[in-house]
Amino acid sequence: MLGGHVLASSSADAYSIIAGVDFGKNLAIAFIMFALGAAGILIWQVQSPIFHTILDTSAFLASGLVALLLWDISKRTDQPLAWFLAIAFGVVAAAELVHTLIALERLSWESAAEAEIRWRAGTWGPSAYVAAAGVGAALYLRSRPRRLGWIFALVLILLYAVLFVTFQLAPRYLLPGFLGITRPTLIGVPFLWAAVALAYWRLERSSQVARAVAAGAAVMTVAHCFMLFSQPADDPTAIVGTGMVAHFGKVAADLLLLLSLTQIGAADTARRLRAEAELTQLNKNLELRIDERTGELVAANTRLSQALEQRDLLLREVYHRVKNNLQVIDGIVTLQSQRLADPDAKLALKGLRRRLYALGLVHQQLMSSSDLKTFDVSPFLKELSENIIEGIGRRDISLSVQAIPLDVGLDFAIPLGLLVTELVTNSLKHAFPEGKGKIEVVLDRRKDGSMVLIVSDNGTGYDMPEASHKEKASGLGTTLIDGLVSQLRAVINVRRMNGTISEVLFAQDEVS
Amino acid sequence: MTALEKAVLIVEDEHLIALGLSAQIQEMGLPVCATADTAESAVAQARMHRPAIILMDVRLRGEKDGVDAAQAIYESVGSKIIFITGSREQKTIDRISQDHAFATLFKPVSDLQLETKVHEAMLAADQA
Numbered sequence: 025m026l027g028g029h030v031l032a033s034s035s036a037d038a039y040s041i042i043a044g045v046d047f048g049k050n051l052a053i054a055f056i057m058f059a060l061g062a063a064g065i066l067i068w069q070v071q072s073p074i075f076h077t078i079l080d081t082s083a084f085l086a087s088g089l090v091a092l093l094l095w096d097i098s099k100r101t102d103q104p105l106a107w108f109l110a111i112a113f114g115v116v117a118a119a120e121l122v123h124t125l126i127a128l129e130r131l132s133w134e135s136a137a138e139a140e141i142r143w144r145a146g147t148w149g150p151s152a153y154v155a156a157a158g159v160g161a162a163l164y165l166r167s168r169p170r171r172l173g174w175i176f177a178l179v180l181i182l183l184y185a186v187l188f189v190t191f192q193l194a195p196r197y198l199l200p201g202f203l204g205i206t207r208p209t210l211i212g213v214p215f216l217w218a219a220v221a222l223a224y225w226r227l228e229r230s231s232q233v234a235r236a237v238a239a240g241a242a243v244m245t246v247a248h249c250f251m252l253f254s255q256p257a258d259d260p261t262a263i264v265g266t267g268m269v270a271h272f273g274k275v276a277a278d279l280l281l282l283l284s285l286t287q288i289g290a291a292d293t294a295r296r297l298r299a300e301a302e303l304t305q306l307n308k309n310l311e312l313r314i315d316e317r318t319g320e321l322v323a324a325n326t327r328l329s330q331a332l333e334q335r336d337l338l339l340r341e342v343y344h345r346v347k348n349n350l351q352v353i354d355g356i357v358t359l360q361s362q363r364l365a366d367p368d369a370k371l372a373l374k375g376l377r378r379r380l381y382a383l384g385l386v387h388q389q390l391m392s393s394s395d396l397k398t399f400d401v402s403p404f405l406k407e408l409s410e411n412i413i414e415g416i417g418r419r420d421i422s423l424s425v426q427a428i429p430l431d432v433g434l435d436f437a438i439p440l441g442l443l444v445t446e447l448v449t450n451s452l453k454h455a456f457p458e459g460k461g462k463i464e465v466v467l468d469r470r471k472d473g474s475m476v477l478i479v480s481d482n483g484t485g486y487d488m489p490e491a492s493h494k495e496k497a498s499g500l501g502t503t504l505i506d507g508l509v510s511q512l513r514a515v516i517n518v519r520r521m522n523g524t525i526s527e528v529l530f531a532q533d534e535v536s
Numbered sequence: 537m538t539a540l541e542k543a544v545l546i547v548e549d550e551h552l553i554a555l556g557l558s559a560q561i562q563e564m565g566l567p568v569c570a571t572a573d574t575a576e577s578a579v580a581q582a583r584m585h586r587p588a589i590i591l592m593d594v595r596l597r598g599e600k601d602g603v604d605a606a607q608a609i610y611e612s613v614g615s616k617i618i619f620i621t622g623s624r625e626q627k628t629i630d631r632i633s634q635d636h637a638f639a640t641l642f643k644p645v646s647d648l649q650l651e652t653k654v655h656e657a658m659l660a661a662d663q664a
Contacts (some may be wrong), residue, residue, distance in 0.1 A: 330589075344622050344623065347622055348553075348622055348643070350644065351550070351553050351556075351622075352550055352556075354548075355552040355553045355557070358555075358559045359552075359556060362559045384644030388642060388643065391624055391625075411646040411648070411649075414648030415646055415647050416650055531602060
């Protein structure tokens with residue numbers, strides 16, 4: 025049972041900070057009140073049955089109130105200790121009620137003086153022992169299930185009954201003996217309360233209720249010491265009032281407990297209110313921070329999208345400028361061509377314009393693409409090939425372009441466009457001396473994922489005798505084709521079989 | 537409205553491109569009546585020469601652009617206007633489509649595209 029509460033001591037520091045109840049001050053108030061009362065009683069030798077009854081009634085009422093308060097605390101905070109204490113104080117309150125009622129003249133069948141001795145003196149002891157034992161036992165039951173409470177109550181009542189009988193059999197007052205003690209049967213009570221005070225102080229440092237009980241038990245200890253010297257009022261040797269001092273002390277202890285328990289409740293409420301206020305403030309701060317952060321994020325977002333818009337604008341402008349410059353060059357070449365008489369030179373310039381067109385077309389496609397970085401190669405190849413065939417003015421040659429949809433970037437599209445330009449131009453130049461023919465451009469993905477470009481025609485091929493005149497032009501074309509193929513990390517196979525088939529195989533990851 | 541001249545006005549702020557286009561038009565066997573590089577001079581030249589066809593760039597020198605010039609020319613002269621634009625932005629295309637464009641070509645313009653549209657425009661001008 026001791027082991028179960030090792031953890032409690034570690035939070036002792038936290039306890040002293042959050043307590044909200046000053047037990048030391050309460051204890052001082054109780055002792056001062058007790059001392060003043062005791063002094064008054066002893067000096068004026070107060071020993072009236074009425075005062076006695078008033079104190080007994082006060083003790084009963086105070087114990088009952090303590091029991092109810094503890095019960096309330098146990099429900100509110102789910103503390104088993106408060107629950108078992110509530111039961112102990114409940115039984116004690118009942119025992120004190122018996123002690124109060126039993127000596128009343130109306131309820132007694134004996135004379136007032138006899139009742140005073142037999143019943144009043146005879147029932148003080150049982151309730152005093154039951155109180156100390158019950159409060160002490162509650163500490164050791166504090167980690168047990170609450171349902172044991174009823175058994176605990178029964179045991180306390182049984183204990184009271186046994187003590188009741190025992191005290192009826194034992195003598196109430198003796199002649200002053202050891203240290204002048206007149207009531208040796210009560211000698212265990214102050215020792216029990218002292219043990220209870222110590223145990224509560226040491227074992228339950230973290231519990232406010234335990235602190236309150238420890239303080240109360242300390243007052244009880246002193247109060248019950250006085251009882252050891254009480255004597256019947258009519259005894260000439262009696263120190264008049266010791267019994268009343270003990271009664272008054274018991275009431276003071278009960279009041280101390282009441283005060284502390286009430287303060288604990290108030291402190292709990294105050295703490296909860298403060299916590300709620302802090303929570304509200306925390307929530308407010310959190311909301312504020314969220315608002316701030318949201319604002320920052322929105323601002324950052326706006327900045328980013330502005331930067332992005334700026335970038336798009338700049339890229340478009342650059343593509344536009346590049347395209348315009350190509351157009352300017354095209355214009356110059358056209359002008360130059362107009363001033364030339366040599367048909368070969370004109371042809372060469374026409375070839376140059378075709379290549380410029382391929383470059384311009386790439387930039388045009390980029391400008392109109394959504395991300396300004398890539399575009400679909402399929403319409404590009406179609407437009408490019410059509411332009412070459414149209415440009416040469418051979419409407420009797422049909423063209424078919426079949427390209428899979430594929431997003432490509434500038435680095436791939438430029439050499440690819442130039443390569444297709446050269447290959448289609450070659451077919452046009454060499455394949456169809458009699459006009460009429462068919463050119464096919466295919467861009468496809470092979471089974472292993474790599475790309476393949478096929479440009480084929482159904483013409484007569486390169487090996488025409490009249491081609492020797494145009495060796496120079498085709499020489500440039502071949503040089504370009506070789507260079508572009510190697511730039512594209514590809515290999516080219518040219519086969520002649522019912523025409524010419526140029527097959528360009530790209531390396532597996534060499535796309536876009 | 538009197539008949540229009542069988543000639544082409546070229547509106548283009550890049551002088552060398554204008555020259556290149558002129559050469560192409562002349563190779564087709566059509567005369568180029570004038571070139572202009574601002575919207576204002578385009579309108580003035582169009583009113584003066586009354587050409588059947590105008591090749592119109594969208595971006596021009598000055599505040600007004602080819603679309604503005606085309607609007608004014610359409611109302612006062614009635615030439616067939618072929619837009620030649622470097623931009624494929626939707627904004628530009630939308631503006632052109634509000635106008636009375638005969639055709640829209642995107643740079644780079646191939647010889648054949650240009651020739652086809654010019655011939656079509658000339659046929660349409662003859663019929664009008």
